[in-house]
Amino acid sequence: MDxxxxxxxxxxxxxxxxxxxxxxDADKVAQWFGQQAEIDLAVGGRAEFTWDGHGxxxxxxxxxxxxxxxxxxxxxxxDTDPVEGNSTLVRFTLAEHESGTELTVTETGFDTLDxxxxxxxxxxxGNIQGWHAELDELVxxxxxxxx
Amino acid sequence: xxxxxYAELASVFxxxxxxxxxxxxxxxxxxxxxxxxxxxxxxxxxxxxxxHLTALQACGLVESVKVGREVRYRALGAExxxxxRTLERIGAEWDRRLAAIKNIAESM
Numbered sequence: 001m002d003x004x005x006x007x008x009x010x011x012x013x014x015x016x017x018x019x020x021x022x023x024x025d026a027d028k029v030a031q032w033f034g035q036q037a038e039i040d041l042a043v044g045g046r047a048e049f050t051w052d053g054h055g056x057x058x059x060x061x062x063x064x065x066x067x068x069x070x071x072x073x074x075x076x077x078x079d080t081d082p083v084e085g086n087s088t089l090v091r092f093t094l095a096e097h098e099s100g101t102e103l104t105v106t107e108t109g110f111d112t113l114d115x116x117x118x119x120x121x122x123x124x125x126g127n128i129q130g131w132h133a134e135l136d137e138l139v140x141x142x143x144x145x146x147x
Numbered sequence: 148x149x150x151x152x153y154a155e156l157a158s159v160f161x162x163x164x165x166x167x168x169x170x171x172x173x174x175x176x177x178x179x180x181x182x183x184x185x186x187x188x189x190x191x192x193x194x195x196x197x198x199h200l201t202a203l204q205a206c207g208l209v210e211s212v213k214v215g216r217e218v219r220y221r222a223l224g225a226e227x228x229x230x231x232r233t234l235e236r237i238g239a240e241w242d243r244r245l246a247a248i249k250n251i252a253e254s255m
Contacts, residue, residue, distance in 0.1 A: 032247035
């Protein structure tokens with residue numbers, strides 16, 4: 001796993017089939033990921049998540065392995081198809097747990113997004129104070145999210 | 148999440164995807180250095196140091212300052228701090244979504 005990944009896990013008191021439905025059934029997905037969702041649950045299928053007032057976010061399903069794994073490539077920009085350079089990969093894994101199901105989500109590929117030199121240069125001004133502490137915090141944080 | 152934020156995140160991580168650059172940043176976090184003083188501290192050639200410094204400067208993690216006849220390099224905290232905060236925000240957003248999934252699944 002690369003250092004630009006986000007990883008989060010939660011233990012849910014429900015069987016994997018129930019958790020699987022919560023993350024792949026569009027009506028249920030619309031309750032936690034935007035306000036409306038459409039999912040063609042097949043590899044290569046299209047998915048759309050709509051946030052009221054913020055447009056629609058498009059995705060392409062990359063992995064359907066019920067009830068173990070569900071993944072999609074997600075466009076970083078609204079109303080845009082996900083392609084190389086504008087999207088991250090979201091992957092859910094479901095594992096048996098003594099109290100139900102452990103659901104882990106990873107979002108990777110932030111380092112593959114196209115960069116914008118102007119946006120970058122605007123950020124050059126900085127303050128060296130606290131820099132060392134921030135670096136330590138970042139390292140600690142990255143160790144945390146990689147674990 | 149805006150395009151600019153993702154683009155900045157990507158450029159910072161591209162620059163940080165190298166062990167020597169972390170070592171350079173750590174050295175510059177302690178004190179400003181010229182390229183040659185960095186080369187004496189790290190097991191890397193002066194030429195390689197210069198390349199790494201260029202990459203770190205391009206994404207705003209390091210700046211160069213002329214002190215007399217010497218060019219010294221200085222670490223900039225703003226971009227790194229922003230990167231860390233952006234990752235924290237994305238992580239917090241996933242925490243919120245996972246908590247919502249938990250509620251949905253446990254009430255089914």
